[in-house]
Amino acid sequence: MQEISSQRDVLIAQILPIVEKLFQDNNLYQLKLDKQEMIEMLVNMFGQFTPEEMKAITEHELTRRIRKILTLEAVSGTLNELTPEQIAIFDAAVEGK
Template sequence: MGKIATVKGTETARISAMVEELMQSDRFYQESLDKSETIELVVSMFEEKKLGEKRRPLDKLDDEELTDIIDFAMTISATAGMLDDLTPEQMERFDTAVEGR
């Protein structure tokens, strides 16, 4: 099992600022995600080493790299439950469309 890292306060503040910026610039995120829950999720994923470069500590990632990683995590989180909102008829049409590829 991998060692769990600890995300420091300054790193949490950096993540929070980036989540805030991404949410302000993307209406989809605003409608799909809760800011506090998203920050907690991203921090916990870094702590469990499920995000980021395993060879580079969080404090060694530049802003562009970290923003890309957080943006990816937010996109996955925002789209993860989309199919749950479909009616059975919509789900059937979706399945048919996917099978037809």
């Protein structure tokens, strides 16, 4: 149990500063995402890797992956917020009409 806890602490220590910086630099994340919720999700997601696999990921690569995940999370609910008229415009644009 101690090993799992310390592995989680290591993940938090790796992920937290990256998420803090990305949130600081991106208004979309600030508006659409709950930072603590995202940190928890990322820790759980990256917790599926072994400690060795995590060590093999460079900070630059980890930042890139986290940025992509946060962007996907931020825009995934955007279509749900559109009015029926906006959805019709979106659908027409996607279909090339």
